[in-house]
Amino acid sequence: MQFAKPLPSYLVTRYHGWKATTYDENQGWYRRLATEGQRPRAMVISCCDSRVHVTSIFGADQGEFFIHRNIANLVPPFAPDGDHHGTSAAVEYAVTALKVSHLIVLGHSQCGGVQGCIDMCKGKAPHLEEKTSFVGRWMDILKPKFAGVADIDDEVEQARQFERQAVVASLENLMTFPFIDDAVKAGQLSLHGLWTDIGEGGLEAYDPKSGGFAPV
Template identity: 70%
Template sequence: MNYVKPLPSFLAQRYHGWKATTFAENHAWYKRLAEEGQRPRAMVISCCDSRVHVTSIFGAEQGEFFIHRNIANLVPPYEPDGNQHGTSAAVEYAVTALKVTHLIVLGHSNCGGVAGCYAMCSGQAPELDEKTSFVGRWMDILRPGFERLPEGEADTARRQALEHEAVKVSLENLMTFPFVRSAVEAGDLSLHGLWTDIADGDLHALDPISDRFRPV
């Protein structure tokens, strides 16, 4: 594999710093995690965006969250068609094997994936409509959310509304998974929709009664 290069020195230095401090100070905890396995209480599906740091937002330590990240924090509908579905596999493992009791979909402001979906559905990004675009075909999941956007608002407001729709569509799609639905109906699993504003750090939760996002 001559195309693989050594780790950049700045990352190697950061690793050695972590190993000498954080890891050394909590070695017993890491050893316990390794020997006893993971028992996370919650799964979080969040965006790949480097500005969204799930564990920092909740002050979580290793072993607390089972985290899956993808473009625009989307969950596809239940489609056991034999294709490879990383997100669906992560959800199945979290719910059926780890028995998490909370499943959180976390959206965020200024999401590039959502902005791309908005542009694609508005006819402003034909390259994403190409069959060869992995991003475009992934963002097809969010098309139903785009179709629900209110008319007559500015693009900025509509894009933020689509970020909220990304959370709602994912929650709706989660309920198409038989094992998710049965766990929810049995009271063993709770679904939650969140959206965070990167600039001011605010966190908003989807209110099931009003169907709107309210400050936490």
């Protein structure tokens, strides 16, 4: 590993500042978290996008949320084929080991992954269709939902609706996992779908009655 480099000094400086202030003021709590283990109430599945900070939006601190972040906050369908499935492993750990009570899927506006999927579905992104494109193959998970938004002429509105459908697809795929289906039916786990507008700071929740999203 001769390629690893020292950490940029601005990050080293910030870390030492955090250690002398936030850590110092909360040392007791951090030590308890270390010795007693985590006990998060909720798991959040959100996007890797640098503009989405679920802990900030919800005023959460260390210990509150078990967070998985991937491209476009997608959950693939249940597929116990023995391969590496990072998202499925995270969900399994949260539900069966940590026994979280809430599973929140958080989508967002201006999602690059969702836009790539639209481009693929419109035949505009041949590089994403290649077998070697990890982003393309990952976004295949969302493709079946494109039919529902294909008729929207306004491209911005189409993207916003498809982003919401990414949340719905993940919720639907989550229910294909037997341990999730069991926990939901036993009243131990509830699922929640959210979508946030980065520029306007909006937050909408999926409403199972209407099948649409409404501001919280």
